[in-house]
Amino acid sequence: MIREISNKEIIKVVRDLCIDANYNLGDDVLRAFDRAIEAEESATGREVLNELIENARIAREEKAPICQDCGLAVVFIEVGQDVHITGGDLKEAVNEGVRQGYKDGYLRKSACHPFTRKNTGDNTPAIIHIQIVPGDRMKIVFAPKGGGAENMSRVNMLTPAVGIEGVKDFVANRVKESGSNPCPPTVIGIGVGGTFERSAILAKKAILREIGNRNPDPELAKIEEEILTRINRLGIGPMGYGGNITSLDVFLEIEPCHIASLPVAVNIQCHAARHKEAVI
Amino acid sequence: MSKQIRLTTPLSSEDVEKLNIGDKVLLNGVLLTGRDAAHKRLSELIEEGKELPVDIKGQVIYFVGPTPAKPGKPIGSAGPTTSYRMDPYSPKLIELGLKGMIGKGNRSQVVIDAMKRFKAVYFGATGGAGALIAKRVKKAEIVAYADLGPEAIRILEVEDFPVTVVNDTKGNDLYQEGIKRYAKV
Numbered sequence: 001m002i003r004e005i006s007n008k009e010i011i012k013v014v015r016d017l018c019i020d021a022n023y024n025l026g027d028d029v030l031r032a033f034d035r036a037i038e039a040e041e042s043a044t045g046r047e048v049l050n051e052l053i054e055n056a057r058i059a060r061e062e063k064a065p066i067c068q069d070c071g072l073a074v075v076f077i078e079v080g081q082d083v084h085i086t087g088g089d090l091k092e093a094v095n096e097g098v099r100q101g102y103k104d105g106y107l108r109k110s111a112c113h114p115f116t117r118k119n120t121g122d123n124t125p126a127i128i129h130i131q132i133v134p135g136d137r138m139k140i141v142f143a144p145k146g147g148g149a150e151n152m153s154r155v156n157m158l159t160p161a162v163g164i165e166g167v168k169d170f171v172a173n174r175v176k177e178s179g180s181n182p183c184p185p186t187v188i189g190i191g192v193g194g195t196f197e198r199s200a201i202l203a204k205k206a207i208l209r210e211i212g213n214r215n216p217d218p219e220l221a222k223i224e225e226e227i228l229t230r231i232n233r234l235g236i237g238p239m240g241y242g243g244n245i246t247s248l249d250v251f252l253e254i255e256p257c258h259i260a261s262l263p264v265a266v267n268i269q270c271h272a273a274r275h276k277e278a279v280i
Numbered sequence: 281m282s283k284q285i286r287l288t289t290p291l292s293s294e295d296v297e298k299l300n301i302g303d304k305v306l307l308n309g310v311l312l313t314g315r316d317a318a319h320k321r322l323s324e325l326i327e328e329g330k331e332l333p334v335d336i337k338g339q340v341i342y343f344v345g346p347t348p349a350k351p352g353k354p355i356g357s358a359g360p361t362t363s364y365r366m367d368p369y370s371p372k373l374i375e376l377g378l379k380g381m382i383g384k385g386n387r388s389q390v391v392i393d394a395m396k397r398f399k400a401v402y403f404g405a406t407g408g409a410g411a412l413i414a415k416r417v418k419k420a421e422i423v424a425y426a427d428l429g430p431e432a433i434r435i436l437e438v439e440d441f442p443v444t445v446v447n448d449t450k451g452n453d454l455y456q457e458g459i460k461r462y463a464k465v
């Protein structure tokens with residue numbers, strides 16, 4: 001059975017998600033801040049965490065953006081194969097939703113031409129990832145991504161011989177070198193396997209996981225915990241002022257790769273870990 | 281580390297010499313805003329030996345590019361932007377009497393040396409705390425380069441604007457000292 005979804009509905013849903021994600025930090029992040037305050041040894045670090053909790057409360061109450069960098073509009077869409085979109089093209093509907101959301105929500109527009117640096121003026125084009133899945137629903141995940149943390153993210157094609165230890169070293173060094181730039185405490189998404197671009201998408205999808213949820217594979221869950229412990233021993237702390245809470249969580253996703261390759265991507269997400277989703 | 285100090289701008293060399301890394305400072309009075317494009321223009325004027333559109337003596341510059349203000353509000357969310365992009369321009373401004381800068385992230389050694397020599401400090405504001413910081417801004421007014429839009433130079437009237445001393449006048453760096461103190465490797 002074919003189910004129809006109008007492009008108007010998509011526009012409205014995306015518009016609302018843009019605003020919701022930028023004003024209302026997720027409960028999982030708020031709970032992670034509370035746990036971090038308990039665990040943080042540095043008084044300066046605890047003060048930063050207090051400010052972040054207070055900031056999230058003000059943003060929610062006053063309907064204001066959590067952070068002035070409202071990000072590039074990253075959108076993951078799962079389209080059921082029994083969905084028929086009416087009234088126009090899907091990508092254009094998403095971009096229109098972004099346009100309206102960033103305007104109506106008084107969000108900062110940060111999209112520009114890579115060389116001339118001229119602002120596109122409406123925060124489009126969105127970065128859209130579409131996947132066709134079974135069913136007759138459409139799931140839209142909106143995850144605005146700020147420049148500070150995205151700039152610290154990297155892909156590396158490791159030599160297979162370095163194995164999992166090589167992956168851990170790469171991730172820990174990346175976090176160390178990033179220091180205060182990605183607004184710690186961060187969330188670290190790691191994608192291992194696939195190809196060059198696939199690893200990056202895995203890493204980006206990984207940061208959408210709810211904080212505190214481990215990979216269902218016990219082996220991978222253990223590696224996530226090991227990397228998190230290692231990162232939090234670096235001493236960077238909240239905002240890089242020193243402390244033992246540098247990251248709130250580490251999420252690892254893996255896929256098979258080429259016999260000659262070991263692609264690894266680290267996507268660093270700042271504490272403004274914004275993502276909201278809707279199902280149509 | 282970590283005591284709380286209230287300061288009102290303009291700042292003197294004595295004011296900033298008392299500050300140490302890790303001190304929590306609540307700034308009152310006015311702040312100037314500026315990021316990449318405004319800094320570039322100020323530097324060009326200095327090079328040409330021309331007068332600046334604002335007097336920077338004793339002032340504090342906040343590196344910020346806020347969200348659009350909602351009707352009735354002086355400013356939108358207004359957390360700090362990454363500071364290193366201002367590194368090429370900051371030493372000259374410090375030499376001309378700038379006493380403080382507010383941003384996030386590391387400064388270059390050249391900037392740290394200039395702060396030591398001419399007595400200025402670098403404050404960190406909490407990155408991403410844009411909504412909280414906006415509440416401490418009571419008034420905002422464009423004073424130069426209106427054509428730059430969000431990057432225009434504004435004067436902000438602030439009340440208890442929360443910052444942390446990252447680089448003091450003695451050449452210390454909180455980012456380095458913090459890691460040394462808390463690293464367990």
Ligand code: SF4
Binds near residue numbers: 068145147183407408
């Ligand atoms: S890194 Fe994140 S929290 Fe920091 S300024 Fe950018 S978007 Fe905001």
